[in-house]
Amino acid sequence: MVKASELSWDDVVRVGPGTLGGNYLRCFWWPVALSEEVRDVPVPVKVLGEELVLFRDLSGHLALLGAHCSHRRASLEYGRIEEQGIRCAYHGWYYDRQGRILDRPAEPIKTAPGIRQNWYPVRELGGFVFAHMGPDKESPPPLPRYDVLVQDGYRVAERGDAESGKAYKCNWLQGVENTTDTTHLAYLHGIFESCPIFKAVEGEFGVKIYILEHGSNPNTVRVRKRCTVLPTINRKSREPRAKNPDRLRAQVQQAIWIVPIDDTRCEEMRLTVYSEPPKDKRYHGIYQDRARQTERKPYDRRLFGDITGIVPLEDKAMVESQGEIVDRTLEHPGYGDRAILLLRKMIRDGIADVAQGRKPKGVLQEELPMIDLDIGFEEFEIDKAPEVIRDLLPELEAQVAKAG
């Protein structure tokens, strides 16, 4: 029997089919492309180490097939899209959306019931195409309708790429640990003036994080509620900084999926929901422009040069410099890493559950119209602060006293 405590790090981080980690990750729905990318040309996609091709057939239905044609392995990314599927460009084998062969022009027998191209179910929601790559293709678990995917608002779906600095040349778990890492917000990015006071709690869908700050007057406290939704979604509201209280009402909701491409690469899929159309929706573009303006000193031999102030690059430099797959046996994590340690525990529990034939936490048993993840930013009178953060109040008081 596989036990969570006995899993090696290799068991946890590998994504390929048949690995323990890969079997766990295949229990979840993954955003594999932006809806707007799937037009009249097949889209090559690599997820969880598998090469796939996504397309919309001429009847308007989406399909996701194994990239390499069952005939002689040419890629279907060059295939011709037809009414009910796609035809390989090489010798014309024609596949329907579930990988069944409808035609083989050069063969006397046109169909081939014994051959099936690999395929996965896909759904479209909130600006993304989601795929489920688990074994139960005919009846996958329901696609979770997380609040950001269905809430009212102006939605902007973006993907990371090498240019925007949000595709990482490292294992997916480093990416998720980074988005779960509360202390780096102060130190690496300077988003908080001092180390945030926070609490990490095991929630229904993942690691729930409460960050405390002093409020606008001595009798109030501000609470930011975030969550790392299993296995890799960073769900938060992008709040204005405390220094800028005028903008407190302008909350922006966000979810970031870290999508494993293979064992040593991952990519961000980012969904931002604004209450009204934003002036500049190029979140990544702003940082790219800033990066271009930074001149590198001629003797600066570091891979990314000066990363200071360019938030996506700060993250990228940290997680990639840990190594393609960080050796966690050499680490010394501590109290400041408690959210990450909880995340690791929950992922390990999930992997063990799957290995023992159970559904892991976060996989839905039944369709839900909307999952409210209870994310946001609120200010409370200290004596009315929610129960869950009350034990942090002395720490906050001590911080305020220290700051004078």
Ligand code: FES
């Ligand atoms: S390789 Fe695809 S039809 Fe021959």
Ligand SMILES: [Fe+2]
């Ligand atoms: Fe960061």
